[in-house]
Amino acid sequence: MSQASKGNDHIVWQNTRIARADRERLNGHPGLCIWLTGLSGAGKSTLAVRLEERLHSQGVRTYLLDGDNVRHGLSADLGFSEDDRREQIRRVAEVAKLFVDAGVVVIAALISPFEADRKHARSLFDEGAFIEVFVDCPVEVCAERDPKGLYEKAKQGLIPQFTGISSPYERPKTPDVTVNTAAQSVEDGVLAVLDAVDSRTAAWAKRWRVAR
Helix, strand or coil: CCCEECCEEEEECCCCCCCHHHHHHHHCCCCEEEEEECCCCCCHHHHHHHHHHHHHHCCCCEEEEEHHHHCCCCCCCCCCCHHHHHHHHHHHHHHHHHHHHCCCEEEEECCCCCHHHHHHHHHCCCCCCEEEEEEECCHHHHHHHCCCCHHHHHHCCCCCCCECCCECCCCCCCCCEEEECCCCCHHHHHHHHHHHHHHHHHHHHHHCCCCC
């Protein structure tokens, strides 16, 4: 079934002969998006890197979309205004959707401060193919860690619209997983996410009849 791109009636979706289920069967596991959200310094990147390492060691095809890395290329034209933040999330979500269609487990690690944007990201995926992980950490602890020195610059007024200082962060209301990095170790956080992944993929494997 074809679908026209919004605002461009002459652009038509091109169907392919290799379906997502075919790619998943070849990979040996379903595609999945694991979306990590939280304040700067909460530990998203640390958790994402360790999580990808663990999945990779288990033979899972993965890719990590780190918010800062994406801004070096795909989003190099974006700043940090509210509109630009929304566009950054939209772009990453669309790329993640393509990875999931390829049967890959993609990990997206972005502050993604607004509930509406995270809700939109989830809406791009089939039911069960999106796991929202709230990397929870008090702003005071994040500021103490301040691995990039951003909180200090924000307090000096050198970084406008900085999440947690001069721009709001809307805490997820019903995340699939919550990891409190101020109270839990990175390993415990990884295990919590893996538990959610296992519960999803075990059920999804039935779609293409591959036993886990």
